[in-house]
Amino acid sequence: MSTMTFGRAINSGLRRAMERDSKVVLIGEDIGMLGGVFRITDELQKDFGAHRVIDAPLAESAILGTAVGMAYRGYRPVCEIQFDGFIYPAFNQIVSQVAKLHYRTRGRVKMPLTIRVPFGGGIGAAEHHSESPEAYFLHTPGLRVVSVSNPQDAFLMIQQAIACDDPVLFFEPKRRYHTKGEVDEEAGLDGYPMEQARVEVSGDDATLVTYGPLVQVAREAAEAARGDGISLEVIDLRSLSPIDFGTVEASVRKTGRLVVAHEAARTGGLGAELAASITERCFYHLEHAPERITGFDIPYPPAKMEQHHLPNLDRILDGVDRVLDRRNSLGGGEGY
Amino acid sequence: MSLHAMGPVPQEDLIQLLAPDGSRTAGSGFDEWIEDVDGAALQGLYEDMVVVRRLDQEATALQRQGELALWPPLLGQEAAQIGSGRALRKDDFVFSSYRENGVAYCRGVGYADMLRVWRGNAPSGWDPYAVNMATPQVIIGAQTLHATGYAMATKFDGADSVAVSYFGDGATSQGDSNEAMVFAASFQAPVIFFCQNNQWAISEPVRLQAQRDIADRAPGFGIPSVRVDGNDVLACLAVTRQALDRARGGGGPTFIEAVTYRMGPHTTADDPSRYRDPNELEDWKGRDPIDRLGRLLEAEGLLGAEVSERVRAAADRAAGELREACVSMPEPGELEVFDNVYATPHAVLAGQRRDYQRYLASFEAAPGGAS
Numbered sequence: 001m002s003t004m005t006f007g008r009a010i011n012s013g014l015r016r017a018m019e020r021d022s023k024v025v026l027i028g029e030d031i032g033m034l035g036g037v038f039r040i041t042d043e044l045q046k047d048f049g050a051h052r053v054i055d056a057p058l059a060e061s062a063i064l065g066t067a068v069g070m071a072y073r074g075y076r077p078v079c080e081i082q083f084d085g086f087i088y089p090a091f092n093q094i095v096s097q098v099a100k101l102h103y104r105t106r107g108r109v110k111m112p113l114t115i116r117v118p119f120g121g122g123i124g125a126a127e128h129h130s131e132s133p134e135a136y137f138l139h140t141p142g143l144r145v146v147s148v149s150n151p152q153d154a155f156l157m158i159q160q161a162i163a164c165d166d167p168v169l170f171f172e173p174k175r176r177y178h179t180k181g182e183v184d185e186e187a188g189l190d191g192y193p194m195e196q197a198r199v200e201v202s203g204d205d206a207t208l209v210t211y212g213p214l215v216q217v218a219r220e221a222a223e224a225a226r227g228d229g230i231s232l233e234v235i236d237l238r239s240l241s242p243i244d245f246g247t248v249e250a251s252v253r254k255t256g257r258l259v260v261a262h263e264a265a266r267t268g269g270l271g272a273e274l275a276a277s278i279t280e281r282c283f284y285h286l287e288h289a290p291e292r293i294t295g296f297d298i299p300y301p302p303a304k305m306e307q308h309h310l311p312n313l314d315r316i317l318d319g320v321d322r323v324l325d326r327r328n329s330l331g332g333g334e335g336y
Numbered sequence: 337m338s339l340h341a342m343g344p345v346p347q348e349d350l351i352q353l354l355a356p357d358g359s360r361t362a363g364s365g366f367d368e369w370i371e372d373v374d375g376a377a378l379q380g381l382y383e384d385m386v387v388v389r390r391l392d393q394e395a396t397a398l399q400r401q402g403e404l405a406l407w408p409p410l411l412g413q414e415a416a417q418i419g420s421g422r423a424l425r426k427d428d429f430v431f432s433s434y435r436e437n438g439v440a441y442c443r444g445v446g447y448a449d450m451l452r453v454w455r456g457n458a459p460s461g462w463d464p465y466a467v468n469m470a471t472p473q474v475i476i477g478a479q480t481l482h483a484t485g486y487a488m489a490t491k492f493d494g495a496d497s498v499a500v501s502y503f504g505d506g507a508t509s510q511g512d513s514n515e516a517m518v519f520a521a522s523f524q525a526p527v528i529f530f531c532q533n534n535q536w537a538i539s540e541p542v543r544l545q546a547q548r549d550i551a552d553r554a555p556g557f558g559i560p561s562v563r564v565d566g567n568d569v570l571a572c573l574a575v576t577r578q579a580l581d582r583a584r585g586g587g588g589p590t591f592i593e594a595v596t597y598r599m600g601p602h603t604t605a606d607d608p609s610r611y612r613d614p615n616e617l618e619d620w621k622g623r624d625p626i627d628r629l630g631r632l633l634e635a636e637g638l639l640g641a642e643v644s645e646r647v648r649a650a651a652d653r654a655a656g657e658l659r660e661a662c663v664s665m666p667e668p669g670e671l672e673v674f675d676n677v678y679a680t681p682h683a684v685l686a687g688q689r690r691d692y693q694r695y696l697a698s699f700e701a702a703p704g705g706a707s
Contacts, residue, residue, distance in 0.1 A: 025492070051491075051492050056519070057515075057518050057519060057522055059511075059515040059518060059519070061481065061511060061512055061515055062481055062484075062512070062515035062516065062518065062519050064481075065478065065480075065481025065482060065484070065485060065512060065515070065516070066481055066482075066484050066485030066488060066516075066519055067485060068481065068482045068485060069431070069481065069482040069483060069484060069485020069486035069487070069488070069489065069499070070485045070486065070488065070489040071485075072429070072464070072470065072482060072485070072486050072489075073429075073486050073489035073490065073493070074489075075489050075492075089511075092475065092478065092512075093478065093481065093512075096475050096478065097475070097478055097482070100459075102676055102677070102678070102679055103459055103675075103676050103677050104459045104460045104471060105460050105463070105464060105471055105676075106458060106459065106460055106463075106675070106676055107675070107676040107679070108460075108463045108464060108465060109464055109465075109470075110679050112679075141677050141685075142677055142678065144678075144682075164680060165679035165680055166678050166679050166680055166682075195683070241684075242682050242683050242684040242685070243684065244683075245684070246683075
């Protein structure tokens with residue numbers, strides 16, 4: 001085990017994947033000499049060469065479109081989208097080509113692309129640099145979508161995503177890049193599966209589901225709730241497509257209460273999908289309607305306003321109070 | 337005053353080896369690229385063009401008879417497709433749009449595979465790796481990037497095969513096509529951009545896409561370009577061979593604008609009489625790609641009764657086989673809609689498939705239901 005930052009863990013995972021398979025190539029803006037604007041690809045071009053760590057001209061559609069062509073020829077491209085808000089020019093190639101080519105070629109052509117996306121807010125950035133566009137992609141058949149929340153998962157899941165024969169959107173919570181954690185660099189690809197959720201904190205009173213940047217906030221919320229005598233079960237979803245409904249369902253059957261938290265806007269978001277599906281699966285075990293604590297249905301706000309948009313510890317606990325019928329910002333009951 | 341600057345398409349300065357009257361055009365500078373094309377080869381090109389036109393007509397008829405949902409005719413573009421398609425090596429790789437059935441014919445695509453998508457039976461026609469041609473692209477211009485990426489990877493591999501992207505004049509307005517040229521030039525990718533300027537993007541004339549010749553754009557990206565008579569099969573063969581040779585030798589991309597004409601509708605769902613002057617079609621009929629080569633063959637005594645009969649029989653046979661492949665195509669199974677969405681198991685989709693299977697089975701189980 002060694003201690004390393006989130007960003008370094010992805011770097012190490014990319015290095016492992018490139019050592020394991022000479023067909024793994026990285027392509028993105030500023031990823032070579034600079035090592036990426038977040039330094040995630042630091043030193044990789046120096047060690048693997050300019051044909052495996054490719055500095056691309058500034059055209060996101062072309063980064064994805066040329067990666068499709070490389071995949072046609074047997075390569076496993078890892079595309080870096082510099083910031084979440086820059087992915088939209090590539091949307092057409094992702095949803096019409098990357099997502100559909102395996103289907104459209106009746107399984108003849110595989111699209112084992114990994115699309116790395118630093119996402120989410122909380123860093124006081126300029127506009128288009130703090131977005132959470134994951135719902136667009138989990139609504140798209142043919143794609144897999146994951147989000148990592150800690151250095152160990154980052155190290156392992158980037159390798160699993162690259163090894164996967166399906167295209168994977170890999171959402172990295174950029175505000176956690178400097179968070180340190182223990183990483184077992186000996187962990188093999190057959191470690192904890194990428195598509196499986198993980199119970200981060202065990203509890204009995206309510207289930208709190210989130211992913212990516214808010215997992216840390218959820219853990220803090222569970223800690224704070226414990227002080228109030230509330231036992232929260234925290235689940236890190238990890239895979240957003242497919243969603244591991246089984247793990248969430250088992251938890252909700254136990255607690256009877258569900259809170260989903262994400263930074264992305266509410267309408268049509270992952271929280272809606274999770275609330276609907278869990279209600280379908282275990283309606284008679286629910287003691288309260290599921291609650292969504294999310295970003296508002298607004299464009300991502302300027303830096304000095306983002307604290308009003310991002311779900312934080314108190315807003316999440318307010319949601320917990322709602323599902324427990326405790327006094328909360330919307331009124332609420334007399335305790336549970 | 338018109339909103340757009342419009343005007344006739346200039347036809348001068350085209351690379352041409354064969355004039356509309358069937359005479360050889362001198363001074364193109366491209367004769368060396370077809371030195372090996374003897375009488376038998378000319379007859380072969382003629383037969384190819386006649387056969388693909390006949391296949392195209394048969395497919396159009398199949399659509400009119402309700403056997404195909406849609407068909408995008410290539411009528412008039414036979415020389416551009418056969419000339420370029422016959423220049424390619426087996427290990428070159430084609431990324432085309434939906435109108436390149438002549439190129440698909442050159443690549444050896446089977447007739448059932450050519451029609452599968454248009455009959456609505458499958459999401460794709462053929463195995464791209466069996467014929468080294470991607471299945472047709474409907475999103476305009478998207479395939480130019482795929483060809484460029486494939487070519488970049490070819491270069492990583494140290495191979496000397498070439499990626500060829502086919503697209504139309506409409507596609508040159510797309511961002512993807514322009515981004516493809518940036519990438520191809522920057523990485524000196526062994527790719528050919530083969531633009532069939534057939535004058536019309538459904539109802540929009542080429543002058544809406546481009547105020548100058550399309551071929552003029554490429555040099556601005558650092559890509560050499562040629563503007564060729566797209567109804568001259570010899571010229572299309574020659575310029576494609578030159579571009580392939582440049583790419584194989586490490587010379588990077590080439591842009592070819594083949595100036596031709598879409599004699600038919602955009603697809604069988606289109607009605608050009610709403611937007612096109614019929615005189616224009618008559619004018620282009622005088623430049624027909626098949627008649628032109630036929631005149632050369634006749635002048636050289638290469639199109640006697642025996643050859644004519646052989647070509648006609650080949651076309652009839654192909655059309656018959658195409659029709660048979662169409663009508664005998666097995667219907668897709670009811671659960672095939674779930675196949676190949678993912679390459680690896682996907683629990684949520686597997687659940688939807690299982691539930692739909694139960695739903696279908698419920699009709700059989702229900703009293704009075706279908707047995």
